Amino acid sequence: MMRIAVLVKQVPRTELMGLGNDGRLQRDRVPSEMNPWCRRALSTGVRLARGSNSIGGSEYAAGVNGNGDSDGYCMVFTMGPPAAEAVTREAIAYGADEAVLVSDPRLAGSDTLVTARALARALDAYAPFDLILTGKASTDSDTGQVAPELAQLLDLPFLPAVREIVLGDGEIWAKCETDDGWLEATSKLPTVVACAERLSAPAKVFETERLDAVDASLIHVMDTGQLGPGTWGQEGSPTAVGKVRRIEFHRKCIVLNGTPGEQASVATSILKAEGVLDASMASRRGKEQRDGAGRGCVGVPAGVGVPAGVADTANAGGIAYNAGMAGVGVLFEPGRDYVNTELLGAAQEIAGDLGDAGVIVLSGSQPDRSGIGGLAVADRLVIVDGAGTPEDMAAAVVGWLATNPIRVLMAPSTTYGREVASRIGASTSSGIAGDAVGLEVRDGGVVAMKPVFGGSLLAEIGIDSPMQVVTVRPGGLGRLPGRSDSHMAATTYADHIKHIEHIAAVPLRRVTVHRQEREADIRAVLSSSALICVGAGVDPSLYPLLDPLGELLGAERVATRKVADKGHLPRALQVGVTGISVSPELYLTIGVQGKANHMVGVRGAGMIVSMNIDCDAAIFAQSDIGMVGDWLELVPALCRALTAEMSAG
Numbered sequence: 001m002m003r004i005a006v007l008v009k010q011v012p013r014t015e016l017m018g019l020g021n022d023g024r025l026q027r028d029r030v031p032s033e034m035n036p037w038c039r040r041a042l043s044t045g046v047r048l049a050r051g052s053n054s055i056g057g058s059e060y061a062a063g064v065n066g067n068g069d070s071d072g073y074c075m076v077f078t079m080g081p082p083a084a085e086a087v088t089r090e091a092i093a094y095g096a097d098e099a100v101l102v103s104d105p106r107l108a109g110s111d112t113l114v115t116a117r118a119l120a121r122a123l124d125a126y127a128p129f130d131l132i133l134t135g136k137a138s139t140d141s142d143t144g145q146v147a148p149e150l151a152q153l154l155d156l157p158f159l160p161a162v163r164e165i166v167l168g169d170g171e172i173w174a175k176c177e178t179d180d181g182w183l184e185a186t187s188k189l190p191t192v193v194a195c196a197e198r199l200s201a202p203a204k205v206f207e208t209e210r211l212d213a214v215d216a217s218l219i220h221v222m223d224t225g226q227l228g229p230g231t232w233g234q235e236g237s238p239t240a241v242g243k244v245r246r247i248e249f250h251r252k253c254i255v256l257n258g259t260p261g262e263q264a265s266v267a268t269s270i271l272k273a274e275g276v277l278d279a280s281m282a283s284r285r286g287k288e289q290r291d292g293a294g295r296g297c298v299g300v301p302a303g304v305g306v307p308a309g310v311a312d313t314a315n316a317g318g319i320a321y322n323a324g325m326a327g328v329g330v331l332f333e334p335g336r337d338y339v340n341t342e343l344l345g346a347a348q349e350i351a352g353d354l355g356d357a358g359v360i361v362l363s364g365s366q367p368d369r370s371g372i373g374g375l376a377v378a379d380r381l382v383i384v385d386g387a388g389t390p391e392d393m394a395a396a397v398v399g400w401l402a403t404n405p406i407r408v409l410m411a412p413s414t415t416y417g418r419e420v421a422s423r424i425g426a427s428t429s430s431g432i433a434g435d436a437v438g439l440e441v442r443d444g445g446v447v448a449m450k451p452v453f454g455g456s457l458l459a460e461i462g463i464d465s466p467m468q469v470v471t472v473r474p475g476g477l478g479r480l481p482g483r484s485d486s487h488m489a490a491t492t493y494a495d496h497i498k499h500i501e502h503i504a505a506v507p508l509r510r511v512t513v514h515r516q517e518r519e520a521d522i523r524a525v526l527s528s529s530a531l532i533c534v535g536a537g538v539d540p541s542l543y544p545l546l547d548p549l550g551e552l553l554g555a556e557r558v559a560t561r562k563v564a565d566k567g568h569l570p571r572a573l574q575v576g577v578t579g580i581s582v583s584p585e586l587y588l589t590i591g592v593q594g595k596a597n598h599m600v601g602v603r604g605a606g607m608i609v610s611m612n613i614d615c616d617a618a619i620f621a622q623s624d625i626g627m628v629g630d631w632l633e634l635v636p637a638l639c640r641a642l643t644a645e646m647s648a649g
Contacts, residue, residue, distance in 0.1 A: 006091070
């Protein structure tokens with residue numbers, strides 16, 4: 001009998017969240033719902049328990065009705081206040097067999113690590129399970145940490161962002177989304193699986209009659225006494241949320257009118273006056289951003305400012321470090337030097353502000369030659385040989401840390417980086433601040449700033465553990481070059497790093513990657529000085545009409561979430577809270593609504609120009625220049641104006 005556990009989470013309706021005068025989130029009277037990604041996990045779990053052995057692909061739009069005959073078993077777990085019973089009731093009404101609600105006032109304030117520990121204890125109480133399904137992330141925090149932390153605590157393999165599943169004899173085949181493509185892998189059962197949005201249709205039951213008809217005896221409540229000994233809630237959590245503030249966008253908000261030609265002429269004049277069309281502007285602005293950020297502050301979003309201080313629940317009383325700890329570690333992701341370089345630049349600043357010995361690079365492979373320049377900032381390079389999977393890498397790093405403790409470990413907030421960092425954090429009981437877009441050294445430790453609740457708010461995360469772990473969203477901090485980049489072109493990292501060592505990983509061989517492909521070049525997007533973003537208001541068959549403008553500006557093309565979800569452009573090119581962050585000199589949107597979950601990804605843009613046929617479009621309030629009209633007329637007009645200006649220049 002296939003036994004399946006599904007973890008679901010109750011989240012507040014993000015669009016209704018507000019802040020009080022004290023800067024705290026106001027949750028009172030805000031309705032809650034099941035996390036959207038958890039709905040995919042639930043529909044997948046019910047279908048597998050009812051006899052299906054494959055989910056995804058063409059079945060994505062088919063839906064799941066929760067009916068069928070099979071001897072499989074689906075049990076739902078959630079953690080939250082008593083009101084969270086609503087999601088367990090909905091899960092059973094949908095087709096789950098039973099549910100467990102982990103609820104106790106002592107759990108209030110639990111961070112991802114304590115949450116993972118509590119859920120691991122609950123799962124053990126009802127074990128065994130062949131599959132443990134979770135959502136890819138949650139809309140209130142978007143860290144994606146709980147699933148890999150849980151896998152580490154349960155000593156299980158992990159498959160991230162799964163969009164297709166086929167069950168076999170004692171194993172699972174999966175197609176997983178990565179940051180810029182996908183991979184195919186098999187894993188031995190039992191396995192923890194994070195479900196992507198496209199894996200299945202969401203499970204939804206809103207009819208009051210069906211919810212009221214659920215047998216309450218099928219819902220089991222566990223408190224901390226039943227979970228066993230441990231320190232729970234805020235007391236046991238190595239991270240805490242400090243001040244939360246709205247993300248404000250300070251833009252010129254100039255909305256043009258007139259003919260397409262008139263608007264294009266004015267827009268071009270403004271761009272020229274602002275220096276956006278100057279090819280040298282990119283390097284000047286990059287230096288200005290770094291110089292203006294303030295000592296000890298890396299990548300604080302434009303329009304937010306340097307936070308005045310963390311609330312007393314975060315980093316209270318300072319952080320006591322082991323006297324033998326030194327250095328800032330940077331986890332390298334193989335083949336992503338554009339991300340590694342960003343982390344190295346930030347690590348160099350943080351190490352300086354902490355007064356540490358230097359920067360330590362932990363890499364699962366020999367660094368590529370294209371990344372040699374950034375390694376000039378490193379004082380120590382540790383190469384992990386034989387780390388074929390993220391769990392292999394995590395295990396090797398944990399072993400190394402036992403005799404080489406460090407103060408801060410930075411990792412990319414990517415599919416690879418999140419799993420490695422989460423496994424390391426769970427193994428070492430370290431606090432993890434995930435998906436950071438800003439870092440500041442304060443009271444002898446690092447405070448991270450990250451978007452929450454759909455990207456409309458920015459939260460400060462304090463970390464109170466001997467080692468602080470931070471995952472950083474690619475592009476979130478900006479490209480910060482290390483010292484002496486230029487002279488490295490014809491040399492090797494061995495000529496510039498004081499200490500290089502090799503350690504051996506012990507392959508666990510529980511996950512085997514059979515194929516991996518990249519669908520888009522994120523490096524080109526993150527390094528481009530101009531980007532053109534297409535929204536749902538642009539017919540995909542007309543994308544080629546944007547090519548002349550892209551060629552004039554040297555712009556790469558990116559997309560909103562709706563465009564990526566429909567498959568019109570690769571998901572890797574999606575900008576926003578669940579995509580990438582970008583900071584080009586010019587960000588030009590066409591047919592984009594301007595929702596917070598998208599705009600959070602373009603805070604660092606120099607100038608934002610938006611085209612929309614609606615003169616009252618929300619995007620104009622978050623743009624420097626708004627052009628009103630049909631983009632089919634505005635784009636050619638802008639091309640003509642830019643060509644004329646460039647010819648004159």
